[in-house]
Amino acid sequence: MKETERVLCRLEDIPEGGARGFPAAPGGFTGLFAVRKGGRVFVYVNSCPHIGLPLEPLPDRFLDHRRQAIICAAHGARFRIEDGTCITGPCIGEALEAVAARIEEGQVVVPADAGL
Numbered sequence: 156m157k158e159t160e161r162v163l164c165r166l167e168d169i170p171e172g173g174a175r176g177f178p179a180a181p182g183g184f185t186g187l188f189a190v191r192k193g194g195r196v197f198v199y200v201n202s203c204p205h206i207g208l209p210l211e212p213l214p215d216r217f218l219d220h221r222r223q224a225i226i227c228a229a230h231g232a233r234f235r236i237e238d239g240t241c242i243t244g245p246c247i248g249e250a251l252e253a254v255a256a257r258i259e260e261g262q263v264v265v266p267a268d269a270g271l
Contacts, residue, residue, distance in 0.1 A: 174217035205246035
């Protein structure tokens with residue numbers, strides 16, 4: 156791992172087909188969340204492009220009831236898991252801010268400045 160990166164969590168900490176939220180990095184104010192689907196991990200800044208609020212109403216509740224889309228609790232916008240694009244709701248066509256993530260030795264690694 157490089158100095159410009161940080162470990163978000165262990166891959167096993169995110170259940171397959173599930174999501175998990177993470178607090179802001181030291182010095183930051185916006186947290187991140189990760190979704191694990193099909194053996195891949197997708198990481199986004201936890202901020203809706205419509206009004207900037209965090210997406211989840213309760214910790215780690217980022218997905219719709221079928222676990223097929225990311226959902227914003229504030230106004231019901233739905234986002235594709237694979238690219239964060241809004242597919243229904245007031246911000247249709249806009250997208251969540253994606254964070255480059257990779258798996259190294261069983262850990263999810265993101266840039267150190269993600270969410271700053």
